[in-house]
Amino acid sequence: MYTLPNKLKVFAIVFMVVGAIGMISGFLSAPSSTAEVKEMMAAHHGEGHGEAATTAETHEAHGAEHGDVAHDSEEAHLEHTLHQMQNRPWSALYIASFFFFMIALGALAFYAIQYAAQAGWSPVLFRVMEGITAYLPVASVILFVLLLLSAFHVNHIFHWMDPELVNPESEHYDKLIAGKSGYLNVPFFLIRAAIFLIGWNLYRWISRKNSIADDTAEDHSYFKKNFKLSAGFLVFFIVTESIMSWDWIMSFDPHWFSTLFGWYVFAGMMVSAITVIAMVTIVLKAQGYLEHVNDSHIHDLAKFMFAFSIFWTYLWFSQFMLIWYADIPEEVTYFVTRIEDYKMPFFGMLAMNFVFPVLLLMNSDYKRLNWFVIMTGIVILAGHYIDVFNMVMPGTVGTSWYIGLPEIGSLLFFFGLFVFVVFTALTKAPLMVKRNPFLKESKHFHY
Amino acid sequence: MASTVIHAIYNDDDILMNAVKAVRNEHYHIEEVYTPFPVHGLDKAMGLEGTRIAITSFMYGILGLTVAIVMMNFIMIKDWPQDIGGKPSFSYLENMPAFVPIMFEMTVFFAAHLMVITFYMRSKLWPFKKAENPDPRTTDDHFLMAIDAGNHDVEKMSKFLKDTGAIEISLIENEDDH
Numbered sequence: 001m002y003t004l005p006n007k008l009k010v011f012a013i014v015f016m017v018v019g020a021i022g023m024i025s026g027f028l029s030a031p032s033s034t035a036e037v038k039e040m041m042a043a044h045h046g047e048g049h050g051e052a053a054t055t056a057e058t059h060e061a062h063g064a065e066h067g068d069v070a071h072d073s074e075e076a077h078l079e080h081t082l083h084q085m086q087n088r089p090w091s092a093l094y095i096a097s098f099f100f101f102m103i104a105l106g107a108l109a110f111y112a113i114q115y116a117a118q119a120g121w122s123p124v125l126f127r128v129m130e131g132i133t134a135y136l137p138v139a140s141v142i143l144f145v146l147l148l149l150s151a152f153h154v155n156h157i158f159h160w161m162d163p164e165l166v167n168p169e170s171e172h173y174d175k176l177i178a179g180k181s182g183y184l185n186v187p188f189f190l191i192r193a194a195i196f197l198i199g200w201n202l203y204r205w206i207s208r209k210n211s212i213a214d215d216t217a218e219d220h221s222y223f224k225k226n227f228k229l230s231a232g233f234l235v236f237f238i239v240t241e242s243i244m245s246w247d248w249i250m251s252f253d254p255h256w257f258s259t260l261f262g263w264y265v266f267a268g269m270m271v272s273a274i275t276v277i278a279m280v281t282i283v284l285k286a287q288g289y290l291e292h293v294n295d296s297h298i299h300d301l302a303k304f305m306f307a308f309s310i311f312w313t314y315l316w317f318s319q320f321m322l323i324w325y326a327d328i329p330e331e332v333t334y335f336v337t338r339i340e341d342y343k344m345p346f347f348g349m350l351a352m353n354f355v356f357p358v359l360l361l362m363n364s365d366y367k368r369l370n371w372f373v374i375m376t377g378i379v380i381l382a383g384h385y386i387d388v389f390n391m392v393m394p395g396t397v398g399t400s401w402y403i404g405l406p407e408i409g410s411l412l413f414f415f416g417l418f419v420f421v422v423f424t425a426l427t428k429a430p431l432m433v434k435r436n437p438f439l440k441e442s443k444h445f446h447y
Numbered sequence: 448m449a450s451t452v453i454h455a456i457y458n459d460d461d462i463l464m465n466a467v468k469a470v471r472n473e474h475y476h477i478e479e480v481y482t483p484f485p486v487h488g489l490d491k492a493m494g495l496e497g498t499r500i501a502i503t504s505f506m507y508g509i510l511g512l513t514v515a516i517v518m519m520n521f522i523m524i525k526d527w528p529q530d531i532g533g534k535p536s537f538s539y540l541e542n543m544p545a546f547v548p549i550m551f552e553m554t555v556f557f558a559a560h561l562m563v564i565t566f567y568m569r570s571k572l573w574p575f576k577k578a579e580n581p582d583p584r585t586t587d588d589h590f591l592m593a594i595d596a597g598n599h600d601v602e603k604m605s606k607f608l609k610d611t612g613a614i615e616i617s618l619i620e621n622e623d624d625h
Contacts, residue, residue, distance in 0.1 A: 325544070
């Protein structure tokens with residue numbers, strides 16, 4: 001049995017506290033009136049950032065995109081910036097919470113794949129995966145609360161939730177969003193979210209129960225149950241994950257759509273989840289647990305990190321190239337805003353998520369070096385955080401983005417929470433499954 | 448100079464693996480092992496050097512990438528620029544996304560084909576080459592280990608090989624040098 005080291009507990013709590021302070025100060029420092037925005041912009045000018053100056057022209061593009069009539073008056077511009085700045089701490093919170101949620105969900109899908117494929121190499125890692133998916137219920141509650149807060153207009157990060165946009169009488173009436181309102185409306189959005197979250201958590205709960213019960217069982221009935229359940233879950237998952245990615249991420253840009261968006265989010269989710277599985281395994285191994293995990297298991301996980309990084313790039317490029325080549329205004333705005341206003345994170349994450357893992361993990365010897373996998377893993381995780389950042393921020397805060405207190409605070413908070421929940425869950429059951437029919441093969445797995 | 452080689456034949460890959468380890472423990476020199484299918488881990492048991500084909504593959508890939516870039520730059524930018532979908536046709540860099548599929552395919556094409564050719568050349572294989580197989584049964588269900596007899600006592604060696612599970616042992620005098 002694994003016991004939670006005190007150091008790790010303190011470490012996680014410190015991260016949560018520091019993160020919470022950052023988050024709260026992010027909320028407190030958000031401006032509440034246009035006068036404050038004016039002051040802040042003046043201060044920015046003084047520091048020589050000059051970023052605020054460029055917002056004037058982008059405002060027009062942004063306003064038009066959102067279906068507003070673009071006003072030239074300064075007051076309207078300030079108000080627009082105010083809304084962006086007020087959205088920022090919420091977006092930062094949402095991104096960090098979604099990022100760790102996505103890791104837990106990806107690990108759950110990976111776990112289900114192992115069962116459905118009756119994989120022989122991985123049973124020694126099952127308890128690690130179960131530990132990571134233990135974060136799913138926590139993340140689900142947090143995320144659902146965030147969606148509820150948006151639905152009740154506590155924040156305005158989901159622009160389309162504004163009832164004015166679908167009201168034909170209103171001057172803010174948006175024909176495109178109104179056309180989608182049969183699908184994209186608040187009650188249906190929440191019902192979908194509830195169904196997805198309940199479905200995923202149900203699978204996680206039952207499969208974990210079966211896995212524990214299998215340790216003391218007489219026959220392989222629990223394994224068979226999990227096998228069938230996993231196959232069913234994967235069908236449910238790939239459909240719901242796709243819809244989830246449209247709802248929770250793509251709808252930040254409600255005019256824009258991409259048909260492979262679900263796959264794109266899925267690829268990012270899988271590579272982050274597998275990276276975390278590898279990292280947690282290495283950490284436990286370094287503490288002297290998991291005696292049956294050998295180099296070859298780490299090697300295989302690193303192969304998955306490598307392969308899914310390339311898969312992610314393939315989907316990223318498939319999406320980018322078609323839109324870039326066709327150059328249709330309603331589609332291309334998505335990349336225009338990102339390349340113009342988010343140049344650094346946009347190209348930076350490409351380097352982190354593609355060039356870096358490809359070059360570092362190509363050599364098969366490097367995939368067996370634990371410290372190498374950890375270092376590459378950190379870059380991959382940071383890269384995929386920025387990827388989520390790039391998907392959410394342009395639609396919610398526009399040009400008023402910055403990686404500062406709210407972003408780093410939220411990231412630290414959820415990292416602390418994730419570590420705390422995952423490593424606490426690891427203490428709840430033996431770190432090795434006992435009677436999995438493939439356990440022997442897994443223990444002897446070598447390359 | 449004529450060399451003497453002992454051919455030991457096995458009929459099971461697990462027995463063969465253990466035999467290879469035992470023979471190497473006795474410091475006899477294994478010249479070659481002929482098997483009807485790839486035996487997992489045999490290369491390590493025989494103490495063969497790791498393959499360097501991955502390195503050649505990487506270099507061929509880089510070559511393919513370079514060829515694709517030079518080729519597309521010549522065809523689409525220098526020689527005959529065309530207006531396709533209003534894309535900037537006088538700059539390779541600005542047109543680069545359109546060429547990525549070609550760059551990818553050429554990288555894979557060069558790496559794959561040149562790697563196969565390298566493998567054939569390194570293994571001394573070419574069309575119409577006469578098979579070097581000492582015993583046709585190794586293409587069916589038998590495994591053959593060729594051990595250099597050298598200055599060892601042949602009687603003792605045969606006995607030792609019998610004990611490792613060989614079903615047949617024969618002494619071959621090679622007239623031609625190798």
